[in-house]
Amino acid sequence: MGMASGVVSKSLGTGGQGERILAWSLAAPALCCVAAFVLAPILSLGIYSFWGRLPTGAVDHVFTLANWRELFGDIFYATILAKTLRLAAVVTVICAIVGYGPAYYITLLPPPRRAILVALLFLPSWISYVVRSMSWLPILGKEGLINSVLAGSGLLAEPLPLLYNDFSVTVGMVQFLLPLMIVNIYIGLQAVDPKLVDAARTLGATGLQAFFAVTFRIAWPGLAAGCLLTFILAMGAYITPLILGGPGATFYANLVFETFLSHQDWPFGATLSLVIIFFLAAGLTGYARLAGLSTMFREVRR
């Protein structure tokens, strides 16, 4: 902050017990919300995953490893997890490749136009996720926009199978997660001082060399944060496969959904959900080691 050192700021509460109590009591409601509605729920997932299930379907409050044994013992779950991880990886890579250019382009623009594009970047997140997903139905369907245009131009005898398969799920997921990826790459790029790039150019680097030696290297935490978020959210998405997937489009999150709401098997559902938490924790730990958690959640400047 731009304060002269040694100046004790009056508005920045630092000392006093009264100040400390005030600060904690202001933060207390939010902390209680997170503790009760985020942390306690994750904890209860842990507890339920070690509980059994009675033949009646009710939860048996007795310690058991049965859920974990079933998860690791049955190849069915490993197959679906592998399929989901592959989808999440493909979606992440596509978003990173497709998203980097636009994020970089926005940083090149003069302020007024940049502000407009940044605002447009947030526009998709104002629009309902369900609506964005279902908007592919009239586009990719058998009599949809793409097939109508192709058939009308006489290029196709039979419509392309674009909908209700892994292709449409991938398209839907990329559309859903791309804005998030671009925002994160953009946040990373904001950390790059243009003077450094100019210095590299002055020292004889080509534009491409300067980009990789300076821009990309300084901005990588943004890309990494974007990849982490995209991957985890793709892993946890079941709405997109539900709307755009085929009859056999069971991804990991759909499995969680069915285990809970169709089979009502809460202990096993909790076990399945913990696997997502495990991937999130592993990704976050790696990110914290390499880039530091403080590089995440930085402000988007216009």
Added chain:
Amino acid sequence: MTRRRIVRSLLGAMTLAVFLFMLAPVLVVVFQAFNDSPTSTFPLTGVTLRWFTALPDDPAIVGALRTSLALAAWASVLSTLIGTTAAYALARFRFRGRNFVQLLLTIPILVPHIVLGVGLLLAFRFVGLAKSFPLLIVGHIAITLPFVVLTTGHRLQAIPLQIEEAARTLGANRLQTFKAITLPLALPAILTSLMFAFMSSFDEVTATLFWLPANIETIPSHIMAMLQFSVDQKINSLASALILGSVGLAFVTVLASRALSADARLKRGPRT
């Protein structure tokens, strides 16, 4: 120089394509909502408004709309109140454990909604509470809170402390300074948080499907249910209304937060 210009126009074209990919598909939904044919056709067989005028006649949609509006209003107002006070504490106090609190309040953004959905359901069951409307509100607060803390926090960090110090030096106490200086300066961010929280709550479906009591539907859950049966233009008209509403709200929010910003107020001159 010319090579640089080529790279730039290539990047520009790519950016345009990507923005079209993110935003244009919803236009197809709006387009089809005016289609005379009950199923999607290209081109339209005729133009009609009947799918829109049919919306208010559907009691299920009206009921779901009521639920969604009430839910989003409760969740966004509470979340903004709780989140803004916490953001103020984080931005204006230096206390031990501050970084930890900051992390704790923002990290839920990363947790997939399905995990939040499942977890909260089990936690409530754990203490013997059934699915209910208050459970939905509480869940939506958990989901929207980190956005409020982040958005308002960033804005509070950007306000120069000197302004508040000047007020304190002139004899204002903390509360007076907050009301006269901090709050007006942070108002655009608080408004944006409130509106964004409202829209996120209104649109949330991934966790909500786990929390919905048997006889309650929200607009997104109702659309999901409609999609199970068939895709006709009624869904498209409902979706179009939703698109119009959310884009409109986003637009109004940007304009309002601009009008509320200090620069704009300075240009209008001092209050008399």
